[in-house]
Amino acid sequence: MQTLTDWLRKFTSSKKSIFFLLVLLIISTHGYSQDKNSHADDKTTWQHFTYDMGNVFGGMGYAYSRPFHWDKKSWLTFGGVAGGTMLLYTIDEPAKTYFEDQKEDIPQFIRDYGWYYGSPQNNYMLTGVVYLTGLFTKNEKLRRTGVLLISSASAAGLLQQVSKYTFGRARPRTGEQKNTFIPFSDDADYHSFPSGHTILAFTNAYAIAKQFKNPWVKAGIYTVGLVPGISRLWEGAHWLSDVGLSVAISIFTVEAIDKYLDSKYDEKYNSKQKKTDWSLSFGPGTVGVVVHF
Template sequence: MRLIKYFTLVLLTTTMTGQELQSQKEKNLWNDFTYDIGNVFGGVGYSYSRPFHWKGNDWANFGYLTGGTLLLFTVDDEFIDWKNGFEQDVPDLIKDYGNKYGAPENNYMLTGGVYLAGLFTKNEKLRRTGVLLISSATAGGFLQQVSKRIIGRARPKSGASSATFDPLHLDRVYDYDSFPSGHAMLAFSNAYAIAKQFKSPWVKGALYTVGMIPGLVRVIDDFHWISDVAFSTVLSIFIVESIDKYLDSKYDEKYNDQKPKNVSWNLSFGPNTLGVSLHF
């Protein structure tokens, strides 16, 4: 009987030791990398599938977004005329930042840098942030490239009005690829995702402000209408939120574990009201 207990103890000890070694073996750089890349594509797919799962409030927010965009559409030309009065007063530094930061190549340098820092330092929270940044940029970037070709809206610098369209092209038609704004979408996606790391509303507000600069600069430089930028900014929030929800089930590390669970974004739209509100 003692012999049986002895062999049972040895077997259990060997099994537990083997499991521990296997667990340590699995926690290597390559496995973390492949796991994260899988979550990047999983997050993109999850964000694209969300409209099939929307409920009443989700459709209401999408309706507000559509209605708000159409409302701004009616004043696009007037806004371009208005901004021409102070365009020359905007510092070149702000313009350079706005035009270069939102470009895809620079965007992926930032997002990739954040992710690699988390990967090599074995910081799961930073890894997750990098995955959120990359997947949000990929989802938004692909969506806006396809939308540009389908919609074919004229840019302000083309000289055409905001209601001019040349839709349904497989190839990109320059000067007719205004809607939506890729710079605004990529820049604000980054700002919104990074702001999730902080609890302070002042830090969040500062990051949101910096994230909106590229979109506004693109309006000032006649690359986009204000409705392009507004739509792209709000859409980037939807994308980041959906992917972040997906990543909750993939990583143990959460953002600000003590934050309220009922944090939500809502759009408000009325005869004299258009806005985005954060409830917490």
């Protein structure tokens, strides 16, 4: 008799099932945004599409240009992230041992989910479904969400691709030490820094969470978005500092592009709500992230 665990393992190992789960998420998000956000206009679908694609590339450019416009507070935040990444770097090797020791205790379906959801093809499957749903239903809020997802994933993903090739950091599974770097290597085993799975998955989660006001819903979406990054630690594909910095890149990219889109679309995300505030927390033997909703 098939157990629940066996069924879930088989279900989540299928790409079709991943697509099914993503569609369910889109339907729920779409339903949530229908109250005041769907209205008729006289623009054609093609006009909306060309406008949105322009905003995808405009958002990417805006995100890349932000460091040239940072104020003192922004540079202090950057310094905090750099310091936090260095602290994680100091514990990379014991963290590697800890996470790899947990691997056999993690249900296979969770490990499979971490791999599939963080893969580029599944990421763009999600972003494409969100955007096209908004485009063909003429729902501006959902269109904007799709633009935010596509632009953020593309901007952060391109940065990740260039960075991992430039730094050439050895993956933990190679047996090399954490400080082994072979810049511009074509060997995928030296493309550890930063983590593409973490960036794509958490970028999606952070952008989607903007649709909701409830802090528990947000926290749940963030948690689901972190699983692919953590799964890469179990598999020995990335160091803890790779994953930590990748989460920060995701947050900064989404926030920058979302700010850019505020000037392009009438619909805003929870505009009367206080913005989510992320800060690093350090203590004796600890390092963490504090989130204020």
